[in-house]
Amino acid sequence: EAGVTQSPTHLIKTRGQQATLRCSPISGHTSVYWYQQALGLGLQFLLWYDEGEERNRGNFPPRFSGRQFPNYSSELNVNALELEDSALYLCASSSDTYRVWNTEAFFGQGTRLTVV
């Protein structure tokens, strides 16, 4: 069974540009979480999608946005990139929120975004 897959693995952008990161959850998982892992700051929660809806977002500016598609894959968009957006972006998925709660999150290997 395929795990959580993220693309691209690495992404280099110029300040002011837009970045799009993609995530495919494990088959059958409806929840997708996005985290930013900047050096020394641990995992900062960005967004949580479930069943196509945004359930919660972390303390990030509106230029961080995303969506979840009908097949439960997800996209994270970062507009007007700033140098401090350089980080590893991790996506995780878990099972249906309302039928099987408290299941573990499975992580992808991340997208390393570098803003120059």
Next chain:
Amino acid sequence: AQTVTQSQPEMSVQEAETVTLSCTYDTSESDYYLFWYKQPPSRQMILVIRQEAYKQQNATENRFSVNFQKAAKSFSLKISDSQLGDAAMYFCAYQNTGNQFYFGTGTSLTVIP
């Protein structure tokens, strides 16, 4: 709001020895799950162990065990017989009944041969 605190940014342990990583959390809920995840240099986050808050018995997985103190809101991870492959960043995580995950800032574990 729930928060997770890992007060040890870095830890080191001699190979074959035992090390304990600390984690505390803040919540007003009574039902929740706690996790320890491991992130090796490959970046792939791997679940190490999980604990249900309603269970008093501490979870164990081979060389990994937890000391769960619900009243103190403490959830430490003990690694016995440390191996070189245990070297990684370890994250403590809290999951509430709404399936929301909260992570600590991580502890970088070095295993000394």
